[in-house]
Amino acid sequence: MEVVGNQKSARRPVSIGLSGAGMDRQIKDRRLPLARIGAIAGALSLVAVVAWFLIDQAGSRTLSLDNSRLVTARVSEGLFEDYIPIRGRVTPRKTVYLDVIEGGQVEQRLVEDGAMVAAGDLLVVLSNTAMQLDVTRNEAMVTEQLNNMRTIELQLEQNRLQHKRNLVEMDYQIQRLTRTVDRLANLDNAGVAAKSQLEDARDELDYWVRKRDVTLESQATDARLQETQLKFLRESGDQLQASLALAQRNLDALNVRAPVSGKLSGLDVEIGQSIQRGGRLGQIDDPDSHKLRVEVDEYYLNRVDMGLPAHFEQGSRRFDLTVDKIYPQVTNGQFELDLTFDDEEPGDIRRGQTIQAVLTLGDAVSALLVPNGAFYQDTGGNWMFVVDQGGTSAVRRNVRLGRRNAKYIEVLDGLEKGEEVVVSPYSSFKDMDRLNLSSD
Numbered sequence: 001m002e003v004v005g006n007q008k009s010a011r012r013p014v015s016i017g018l019s020g021a022g023m024d025r026q027i028k029d030r031r032l033p034l035a036r037i038g039a040i041a042g043a044l045s046l047v048a049v050v051a052w053f054l055i056d057q058a059g060s061r062t063l064s065l066d067n068s069r070l071v072t073a074r075v076s077e078g079l080f081e082d083y084i085p086i087r088g089r090v091t092p093r094k095t096v097y098l099d100v101i102e103g104g105q106v107e108q109r110l111v112e113d114g115a116m117v118a119a120g121d122l123l124v125v126l127s128n129t130a131m132q133l134d135v136t137r138n139e140a141m142v143t144e145q146l147n148n149m150r151t152i153e154l155q156l157e158q159n160r161l162q163h164k165r166n167l168v169e170m171d172y173q174i175q176r177l178t179r180t181v182d183r184l185a186n187l188d189n190a191g192v193a194a195k196s197q198l199e200d201a202r203d204e205l206d207y208w209v210r211k212r213d214v215t216l217e218s219q220a221t222d223a224r225l226q227e228t229q230l231k232f233l234r235e236s237g238d239q240l241q242a243s244l245a246l247a248q249r250n251l252d253a254l255n256v257r258a259p260v261s262g263k264l265s266g267l268d269v270e271i272g273q274s275i276q277r278g279g280r281l282g283q284i285d286d287p288d289s290h291k292l293r294v295e296v297d298e299y300y301l302n303r304v305d306m307g308l309p310a311h312f313e314q315g316s317r318r319f320d321l322t323v324d325k326i327y328p329q330v331t332n333g334q335f336e337l338d339l340t341f342d343d344e345e346p347g348d349i350r351r352g353q354t355i356q357a358v359l360t361l362g363d364a365v366s367a368l369l370v371p372n373g374a375f376y377q378d379t380g381g382n383w384m385f386v387v388d389q390g391g392t393s394a395v396r397r398n399v400r401l402g403r404r405n406a407k408y409i410e411v412l413d414g415l416e417k418g419e420e421v422v423v424s425p426y427s428s429f430k431d432m433d434r435l436n437l438s439s440d
Contacts, residue, residue, distance in 0.1 A: 088292030
């Protein structure tokens with residue numbers, strides 16, 4: 001039994017005095033250093049910023065700018081005065097041009113350019129040999145036509161007289177034969193005259209009666225035909241005479257006279273110079289009446305109408321004008337107006353002088369306003385860059401702008417009072433959707 005017990009005791013674990021050495025192991029510290037954690041966090045932040053930048057760039061076109069390159073202004077509320085500044089050139093209100101009907105060669109020049117002339121004064125004498133020959137030829141044709149007409153009139157009168165003589169003779173024969181027939185009829189009833197004599201007288205009377213009828217018909221036909229021919233000749237003669245009178249006037253027009261009184265200008269011809277048909281020799285201006293010729297941007301073509309008021313100030317006086325004529329032809333983006341003075345003109349006004357004036361297009365109204373800037377030429381008033389409240393960026397926004405004057409543009413939609421907008425030119429960034437603004 002003791003042996004068995006000893007065996008059992010031999011199976012028990014034997015402690016050899018290690019005191020937990022088999023259970024406790026040394027574990028290494030796996031925590032990262034703070035410097036490395038900071039580096040990783042910075043890298044992740046950089047990746048996030050780059051990702052945000054790429055996403056932002058994918059959604060819109062952005063440009064970074066120094067805000068000192070931009071001019072901004074606040075949207076305000078005020079009274080919009082609908083006017084535009086204009087610059088007019090003083091021109092004569094009444095001008096008569098000296099255009100020659102037929103060309104010719106200058107034979108005499110009797111006045112100098114800039115002279116005051118009276119109506120009817122002889123200014124220039126021209127010569128035209130071909131026109132003189134044409135007038136002579138027309139005179140001969142008119143004379144021939146008049147002679148033909150006189151000949152036909154004479155024939156008509158002769159035919160009328162001949163028919164009248166024939167009718168007188170026929171009436172006489174009819175009257176004579178009527179008495180003869182009556183006498184022979186009485187004798188025949190009495191049995192004295194021969195019956196053949198009565199029949200012969202009756203036949204002769206019938207002959208003259210029928211001859212008279214034919215003569216009257218012939219007379220009417222001749223008169224109608226000859227009258228038609230005479231009417232045609234008279235009309236032709238009138239046309240020839242009118243043509244002759246026109247040619248004569250053209251010939252007389254070679255002596256160029258002043259049609260009205262005024263100041264002669266633009267006369268630049270010399271003796272011996274050839275002037276073409278319809279050529280302009282000069283003009284005569286009314287020295288006491290003027291108007292303003294103004295060029296206006298085509299943007300205002302559909303807003304300018306007859307009768308609109310305008311004014312300018314000279315010294316301490318104000319002079320009022322009215323739109324009198326509109327020239328709708330657009331040249332180089334502008335069209336022209338004529339403005340006439342409502343009352344008296346300035347005493348020292350001169351032709352060719354330029355005057356700054358104001359053209360009123362409508363009544364003043366209360367509206368949202370933005371300053372009139374160069375941005376309008378780039379956007380056409382359809383969009384603007386609006387600056388955020390922090391002033392760090394400007395975002396493109398669709399707007400609707402209305403009327404303009406020299407200082408302000410009327411805001412119809414898209415902006416609120418107090419918002420800040422970019423009013424300087426957009427030419428260098430008009431394709432962008434967002435501007436990042438900085439002070440550096």
